[in-house]
Every structure is written in structure tokens, then in C-alpha cells.
Amino acid sequence: MKKTRFVIPREHGGWAMVSVPYIIGMAAAKPVLLHLPLFLAWLGLYMASYPFLQSLKKTSQRKTWLSWGIVYALIAIAFLIPVLVFKPMMLWFAPVLLILIMVNVWHVLQKSERALLNDICAILLFCTGGAAAYMLGGGGFDPILAAVIGYNFLYFTGTVFFVKSVFRERKNRRWTVYAKLYHAVMLVLPIFFGNPWMCLPFLFPFIKTLLYSGKIMKPMKVGIIEIVGSVQFLLLSMILM
Incomplete structure (x- = not known):
């Protein structure tokens, strides 16, 4: 350096x-x-x-x-x-x-x-x-604070599972299963939190995981997908939370 x-x-x-x-x-x-x-x-x-x-x-x-x-x-x-x-x-x-x-x-x-x-x-x-x-x-210290912390935590934890499943743990089938299972749960979890509309920001991560988890991907493509995912999560969360 x-x-x-x-x-x-x-x-x-x-x-x-x-x-x-x-x-x-x-x-x-x-x-x-x-x-x-x-x-x-x-x-x-x-x-x-x-x-x-x-x-x-x-x-x-x-x-x-x-x-x-x-x-x-x-x-x-x-x-x-x-x-x-x-x-x-x-x-x-x-x-x-x-x-x-x-x-x-x-x-x-x-x-x-x-x-x-x-x-x-x-x-x-x-x-x-x-x-x-x-x-x-x-x-x-109210439900909105819990939502701000909780939904952000759930979304970005999902990105960790996805990125690991296409890079370091790509050959590990368990990580592919973990990633898909995690995103499937996240897609419906907001319903149990009392805000079903917040399922929408988790739809894109669910689809990308189904399509690409466990497959060979170029870092640039993953980066672009993650940028799109973060932007849509930001915009939808600001509207729906």
C-alpha cells in the first residue's frame, strides 16, 4: 500500500x-x-x-x-x-x-x-x-424502533447468506439450502409482525436467491444485484414501514 x-x-x-x-x-x-x-x-x-x-x-x-x-x-x-x-x-x-x-x-x-x-x-x-x-x-423505545432495527437486520443477514452461497460456500450444498430457506421465511415473517406489506422488500432477495444461490457468479454481477436489492429495500421500507 x-x-x-x-x-x-x-x-x-x-x-x-x-x-x-x-x-x-x-x-x-x-x-x-x-x-x-x-x-x-x-x-x-x-x-x-x-x-x-x-x-x-x-x-x-x-x-x-x-x-x-x-x-x-x-x-x-x-x-x-x-x-x-x-x-x-x-x-x-x-x-x-x-x-x-x-x-x-x-x-x-x-x-x-x-x-x-x-x-x-x-x-x-x-x-x-x-x-x-x-x-x-x-x-x-417503541415498535417503530424495533421495526427499524429488526427489518434492517433481517434483510442484511439475508445478504450474508446469499453472498456466502455464491462465493466462499458455493460448493457447500447446506449453505445453498440455508440461504433459500432463510429467504423463504423472511418473505412471510412480516405477516406475523403485523405488517404484511413489508413482505414486498423481501421479494427481490427471495427471487435472486432462488435463481443464483449455489451458482458461479462474477463479483461485479453480485455487486450490481446487491446494489439493486439495497435500493429497493430502502425505498420500499421508507414507504411501507
């Missing part, structure tokens, strides 16, 4: 996870001006996590990774300050984030960052951004 090159997260799905739950949470409440600096702080935290975690794995260039991590972290703190000044209750999210981040760090140190548990904790971490956005906009 050259020092002159910008360091940004390479996990394309992470960009959707850092933004979609946040936007849904903001839309579910009342958008306010503070949502902008909070999102920029949230984005800065996400961008800082990548070089910090890389520094745990690639010790030969640790100083470079740490330097980028510190830069992004300082940017995140700068945008977070006005939010905390006007809404100090946002600090209550810090312990939750810290616990989930430590789980991620532990998996990196164990060289098992692809473990399903680590993926689930990462998704929960991103869903926390949606919860923060909702509460910043005047929301509270």
Missing part, C-alpha cells in the same frame, strides 16, 4: 449497511439538521474501522494503517461534537457500539473475520446507526 493512496473500505456491501439503516431510521422519525453531522460522524467511524482493523492483520505497514485510522476517527469526532452538544443522549449508544466492535476485533485477531457470528455482530452494529438516527429525530 502506497502512502499517497487513499484508504477506503473495500467491502462494497458495507457502504449499503452504513447508509441504508441510517436513512430508514431518519425517515421513520423526523429528519432534522443534526442528522447530517451524525451521518458524517457515522461514516467517519466506518471508514476509520477499516484501517484500524487492517493494522491488526498487516503489521508491516501498521503505521500507515493507523495514520489513516486516526485521520478518519478525528473527522468522525469533529462531526460528532455538535450532535453530542445538542443531543447528549446519543452517548448511550457508545457502550453498545464498543461491545460489537470488540467482537469484530476478536474475530480479526483470531483470523476468523468471515465467521457468521462476526457478520451478524457487524450487521447489528450498522443497525445501531438506524436506531440512533430514529431517536435523534424524536423517536423513542
Whole structure:
């Protein structure tokens, strides 16, 4: 890695996870001006996590990774300050984030960052951004907050099953079955949550899994499908949730 090159997260799905739950949470409440600096702080935290975690794995260039991590972290703190000044209750999210981040760090140190548990904790971490956005906009501990966290968690967990079934676990028939079964359940689960219309955002993931799970796919094609899936989930959730 050259020092002159910008360091940004390479996990394309992470960009959707850092933004979609946040936007849904903001839309579910009342958008306010503070949502902008909070999102920029949230984005800065996400961008800082990548070089910090890389520094745990690639010790030969640790100083470079740490330097980028510190830069992004300082940017995140700068945008977070006005939010905390006007809404100090946002600090209550810090312990939750810290616990989930430590789980991620532990998996990196164990060289098992692809473990399903680590993926689930990462998704929960991103869903926390949606919860923060909702509460910043005047929301509270209510069914809508549960919906913001729950539906985002269910959707992005499904993307983990799908991506694993076409890449790392493509030859493992069990993962193909798991992916299809998971998406079939997600297609009807909103009915039991009392909002049958929320079945619609899970229709596209169900169809893509039936068509492609367990098959050879180019990364670009998977990326395009996931972008389309995230956009349709975002738009439909904002309308139907």
C-alpha cells in the first residue's frame, strides 16, 4: 500500500449497511439538521474501522494503517461534537457500539473475520446507526424502533447468506439450502409482525436467491444485484414501514 493512496473500505456491501439503516431510521422519525453531522460522524467511524482493523492483520505497514485510522476517527469526532452538544443522549449508544466492535476485533485477531457470528455482530452494529438516527429525530423505545432495527437486520443477514452461497460456500450444498430457506421465511415473517406489506422488500432477495444461490457468479454481477436489492429495500421500507 502506497502512502499517497487513499484508504477506503473495500467491502462494497458495507457502504449499503452504513447508509441504508441510517436513512430508514431518519425517515421513520423526523429528519432534522443534526442528522447530517451524525451521518458524517457515522461514516467517519466506518471508514476509520477499516484501517484500524487492517493494522491488526498487516503489521508491516501498521503505521500507515493507523495514520489513516486516526485521520478518519478525528473527522468522525469533529462531526460528532455538535450532535453530542445538542443531543447528549446519543452517548448511550457508545457502550453498545464498543461491545460489537470488540467482537469484530476478536474475530480479526483470531483470523476468523468471515465467521457468521462476526457478520451478524457487524450487521447489528450498522443497525445501531438506524436506531440512533430514529431517536435523534424524536423517536423513542417503541415498535417503530424495533421495526427499524429488526427489518434492517433481517434483510442484511439475508445478504450474508446469499453472498456466502455464491462465493466462499458455493460448493457447500447446506449453505445453498440455508440461504433459500432463510429467504423463504423472511418473505412471510412480516405477516406475523403485523405488517404484511413489508413482505414486498423481501421479494427481490427471495427471487435472486432462488435463481443464483449455489451458482458461479462474477463479483461485479453480485455487486450490481446487491446494489439493486439495497435500493429497493430502502425505498420500499421508507414507504411501507
